[in-house]
Amino acid sequence: MTERPTIRVQDPEALAALAHPLRGRLLSLLRADGPATASGLAERVGESSGVTSYHLRKLAEVGFVEEETDRGTKRERWWRAAHTATSWSPSDFLGDPEAHKASVSVRREWYRWQQRLLDQWMAEERDWEPEWVDVAASSDDMVVLTPAEAEALGTELWDTVQRFRERSVAAGRQAGVDGAERVVVLFHTVPIRGEWPL
Template structure:
């Protein structure tokens, strides 16, 4: 296998330092595009994102400095640099980072941007839903469910959901369509508890 065909590493673990390098809306968007659509240049990303190539180039260098992306040696030249993601997923323990005073500000910015990204992805799907074939409309889901659980049960539920996703994850094949899977599971305060 050549260097440019090397598969992505599975997961990168965020820490206080790398969190600060990723906690920027444009960097998150760039990293998401490189993971979903593959290698790209600063100018190609700039065109897609409505930014200048200088801006995307600077953010690409920042992402590389923090280890999220790397140059794609099988493409481009000194003037036309191609970049690719290094990992499929980013993982982190929110509790650990929230206990670090140096990470709290970046963690708040990062998590708010992640929630905005989830909203934009779902909104885009809803906005273009009529353009999808019926089989995709019937297969998709936008739902929620209120449950009564303990912290241990919620931990187990999330672990089982990850296992289900792992069973379905595989390399892309001809004819595949990319599918966004996102879920949130968190406690909520009832009106009684707020009083």
């Protein structure tokens, strides 16, 4: 399986930079849609280009984005994501209250984004073909696992998603062509104690 360029965050400062909600959105847009200018991103997120420029520079300072120096001008700089994925271990920051707070903030923003994505699907579902409506899936289950088994489960799920991603890339598949569309896969593995929060 091909390794995706991933930034492994171990610096609390980098994590704190990513905790800002707008920075997370900018990074996601650059990863999903490719290079863009601050003004182009500003239109998409409903901010001024000055605001998006500031936050892009902050992301660049900690290595999440980089300038595309071979295109654009001094007035209109192009930016790209430096990596296709971000990873970190939340347990690395348990001993540092501020860093742990940033870790929670980043994850909370990702969960909010996932909820917005699901809400958007519900709003648009009636406009999609029946075969897409039928395959859009949400499910849950509860299993009793050890930490090692939970890690193995997450790895296996991730590897399956990456296998399908690689097939799509190898086939040169494009959204909107030959019945293909972009599909977002969300999954969580979280332990719980006590009552199942319903």
